[in-house]
Amino acid sequence: MDPQQPGPSPQPGPYSQPGHQPPPPGPYLQPYAQPYSQPYGHTGAPYPYREPRVVPALPGTPYHRLARTPKHTWWRPILGTVLLTATAFIVMLSLAVAWLLVHEFVAGPFPAPKGADIFPSDTENLALSLVLLAVLTPLVGLAAWMVQRRPFWSVASVLNRIRWRWLLWCCVPALGYVVLSYLMGLLVDAVFPPQDAIGDEGGSWIGFGAFVVPALLILVLVPFQSAAEEFVFRGWVIQAIGAYGPDSVEGRASWLRRVFRSPWPGIVVGGAAFVSAHGYTGWAMADVFLFAVTVGWLTVRTGGLESGIALHATNNLVAFLLPLAMGHGSEWNQQGGAPWTLLVSDAICLGAYAFAVTWLARRREVNRFS
Template sequence: MDPQQPGQSSQPGQHPPPAPHPQQGPYPPAGPYQQPPNQQPPGQQPPYPQPGAYPQPGQYPQPGQYPPPGHYPPPGQYPPPGPYHQPGQYPPPSHYPPPGGQYPPPGQPPFWSPEQPPPWGAPPPYPGQFAEREPSVVAAPPSTPYHRLGRNAKHRWWRPVAGTLFLAAGAVVLTAVVLIGWELVHSMITGEFSEPQGNDLFPSDTENLAVTLVMLGILTPVVLFTAWLVQRRPWFSVASVLNRIRWRWLLLCCLPGLGYLVLSYALGILVEQIFPSQDPVGTDDGSWVGLGAFVVPALVIIFLVPFQSAAEEFVFRGWLIQAVGSYGPDQVDGRARWLKAALRTPWPGIVISSVVFVSAHGYTGWAMADIFVFAMTIGWLTVRTGGLEAAISVHALNNLFAFLLPAAMGQLDGWDEQGGAPWTLLLVDVPCLALYAVAIVWLAKRNRVARVS
């Protein structure tokens, strides 16, 4: 039998008394969270980290396992203040959101501009705080069709009317200046002033044609200046939705224009054989005048007719269509919805510009109907393609043919005579214009020509 240990009973069934705790004192024994980690029972880890054992980045404690207050950094170890917390750089009180408001996103300073006010309302600006000058010229909003390019942020009801009057006055003044200057140069070269005889200002038919083409061609800068000064929009917004002349598209439109001329001349001869008349279509009397007599008129026609044709398009298909189209309201709610909806379409401007275009010429009878159809077609193509290029190309080619043929046949003296025509003119011109319109629309789709701003 083993020797009896102190504090143990030798009687069977009796347990020895408990040994005294090695740390007897007034305090209770240490809890499980104050014992060293190596004395914890297996599988039981303390829910709180030990003093000094901060979590690594990305290993933050789970909910309910936050470190005790003593684990936070002592005062004085917080990050330094940022650049917006320096003295004198605090935003004014009105820039802070109200309680429960929406604060600016992270990384955005608490300063706002008049264009982007805070969600809780723009504060009243300080004197000179937002002294940004309002632009004097404003383009139309994006996705604006051609006929509504005149309705920009500066639009007022009186601007199209005032612009039309200014354009008319400027045309009268500039044509008078051109005529006086031409007369002075003519007198310096010939040594005498010319006296007008009827509709002829000068004794030479070529000179009369040249001065007339110059007086018409000078209308283009008048239209551009009127759009900039009165309507406060870009100069060449009259030309296209891209605020410029699309030269590549203009040259491309000349191909269907040449086809229009060839087809109209061929159909004129064919229709004349079927329906003969006293005023044939597509034929001219006269004979070849010779190269020497044809060179000077041909050069005048080739160099000046494109400017004259473009000027007429800028006035009629450009300014007038956009002036009428600018009255189309942005919304069609309220009274007279049908009228507002109609003004938003390009047709009022196309019809009005076509009527004015016919009245500006001296045609009568069926010739008036023919030129009205011509104006309506190229007016629709202007809006459909977003610019004047298709109208300028066919107008210039048609006028070149109309002037060069009489000049070659010695009939340039009747270049300004505009009268009637047989009904067969419509039979010739309508199919040609329809094919030209189809070809232009197809080319515009194929080349992705811009239709809106």
């Protein structure tokens, strides 16, 4: 064949006929994102979007509104409170029964309970009471996680965890509160008559042998008991009520909307619930309410429970250890009234603690928002 003449034209293939389409491009001609849109080897329809079960609060949310997540509905705080109360009752009752069975198995039968004391030993009664309260902390986190669909530790702080370094820093002004309370007590005793004084009932050192075991128990369990009460009354209550605050203050009754957007309804209700959980009367009730309101405000102001836990635990450690050392360890569960001087002196001490914590929070640049 003459190379200058064109050869025969190629025969038409099957895909050049009318009605035929070329094959789809191979996998190497697909965009780079295509092979990674589905798992390797998957040839079915793409997976549908699954909404996450647990959703944290939006960035910039203050502490008292951490429960108002995209999952929030009006019934979740109510159901969570009911669930928390029911599980607390069941767990505490089960734990008390198990404790009784173990005690009877190890130490044998014991006399019938007298009053609020179950066991003959004051130390064992105290240990049982502290443990029963300490179990509230995980139950609060469980209610937040199961019912409100938010992080388990979102009750602790705006960072959804306990800020341990900040908690240790708060122990410094808490110790200052204890020292100032003691000095104020001496001042009140010197100025006012004995019947109006704050001072204790006296006593004498019980000795190291009788002191060391219950003291170690107090040092171990009281921080957990104090933290549990903070998780309930300053954590759950404040956030449950804060979840009902409107997203905007615009509209009818704007002043009322501003009130419910603020943390104060939750702080007041939590303080009242805290007082009702104790057996104080008269001026002592007012002092406990002032304590609850102060640490509630600090909780919102610092974005977490750490300042309240530090003060609560430090105050309770002194309240348990000092009477124990002076021979009044059996009176650990006695609560009652107090003179008005206690409220006045404690107001000064709480004000000093609040000032120190807020100053320290500014210096440490502690997060107030999520």
